[in-house]
Amino acid sequence: MSDLSAARTATERRNRWLLLSPALLILIFAAAGPLLIVVVYSFLTPGDYGGVKPEFSWNAWFSVVMERDFFTEELTFADAHLSIFWRSLKLSLMTTVAAFVFGFPTAYFIATRPKRSRDAWMLLIMIPFWTNLLIRTFAIMELIRAEGTVNTLLLWLGIIDAPIQMLFTEFSIMLGMVYVYLPLMVLPIYASMERFDFSLVEAGYDLYATRWKVLTKVIFPLVKPGVIAGSILVFVPCLGAYVTPRVLGGGKNLMLGNLIELQFGQGRNWPLGAALSLTLLAIVMVALLFYVRAAGQEGEKSHG
């Protein structure tokens, strides 16, 4: 009998591994494997025409933040890289904040519609999200370029005398990213608002809370998990954004994604590209840790 049950547990164990195998395969080939390759590449020497030479070197990691003057061999911070890091962080944060500022009222609006029309509103939010990223980005470009819709309209209305330079600025990158990632903010906030019991709002009003107090003391604390999820979903892809800064930044306002691409393309410095990618990953991890910690602490506080 014990033989039998032993055999059964053995079978069960085998089945369990079998069932897990798709997930494991994906993890190995799509996550762990490539990551390992990137780590290894970052410690090698660049090949002459791209690729890598199998010689160990710290140079790539060194170049992430420092640079050696070509003639004097003097060591300085790599201002170009640092300013790109800074711009990426700054634009990602600003985009997240802007997406929240527009996304929160949008989610609130949809969540307070009658049940039947909510899905229609959500569909309107999602349609752009299903549209090709390039198309959406070029659409923004068409809107804001010097002879674009907005400038033409403003000129025609006589509000401005000369077209405003909006394209190829940090503003245009941010505008593009807010537009592209807004659904990722709206969706999780809407999800937590849909579960939100709106009779609590009435209870708030009833207990002498003004609109603002109801928003900050009742609604916001209860939909915060959605806000945090939305912020992460917007912030992380913004950090690594490539298409939007490429098209709307006009090659002047690089972000991390463009810098990395440069190393694998014209720069022919694959190890530096690898090291930069890992740095981006590290920034994302630190940011996530920071978010999760902040959210966790809040949760603990409210649990007394």
Add this chain to the structure above:
Amino acid sequence: MIAIENVTKIYGEGKSAFRALDDVSVTIKDNEFFTLLGPSGCGKTTLLRTIAGFVDPSSGSIRLGGKDILQSPPYKRPVNTVFQNYALFPHMTVAQNIAFGLEMLGKPKREVKATVEEMLELVRMTPMADRQTGQISGGQQQRVALARALAPRPQVLLLDEPLSALDFKLRKDMQLELKRLQTETGITFVFVTHDQEEALTMSDRIAVMNAGKIRQIGGARDIYDQPAERFVADFIGDTNFLDVEVLEITGDAARVRLAGGAETTARGAAEAGTGMGAATLATRPEHARLVPVGQGVMEGLLSQVVYFGTDTHYHVTLSDGAAFTLRQQNTPDMAHAFTQGDRVGIHLAPGVGQLLKD
């Protein structure tokens, strides 16, 4: 004092317009336990929410202590609500929930703390002060909701079917508790229920509502003993309705002829405004008595006997086919033990029946 005058609330427009409140006028006195009683959908919640400020009436006025409150938003009305689902803030502790209203009013910290402690004491929740609202039972949540609404010392407390989610035993306890709180705090309670027994046992005065209208206002006894109309008589307690013919009217009293031909006297002729001829007579089941055939004013067949412990219900099919129910207290020495299938007589003491307007 709350003076509600000619308040009408119409939901929707055009063809789909619906009168949830239809020209409602009522004055609720200070320190009164006032109950709105009526079937589901009759507009009780709408009236309560109009007082609280969550519903704008289509017309009419509401004055609180002489001041028109319809222009004030809910957070400026000295009125608090105990919501049907309690609506406690799930991200706050019991004490934080109770403190909320006081904090919003900008009371100093020390006063808030003292009042919260006093309120916890009042609803006997002191040991639970730091619990999350999800970690306490339904009855306890109910008490927290009460304490939270009472803490800012409103002039009026509105309660929307606050006991309907509780089980029977707890409901009985909370009925007494509510009555005690109302007496101790001296705050006017406007209480909504569809449970007539709850209304009868707790209220100083009751307004019976139907289809957006107030049908009768009065003390529990008035409403039970002298229902103004068929709806009230039917909704409050059990009632037998008999078709009668009015023969003679003297003041409020009337001589009437029953279907079987016998005559008796009834009350309410003046109020019901009945003339001579056909009318409806309402009789409470406990006001009639079963007697041997020939001794009563009506006769019929005893079709069902239901024993309830303290009393017994007798269902009689009258000679003309109408149904009549009697309720008699059980005593150890029951004089007449009637059994199912017997032919029986029904005795009505003169003047116990009430004439109704339909």
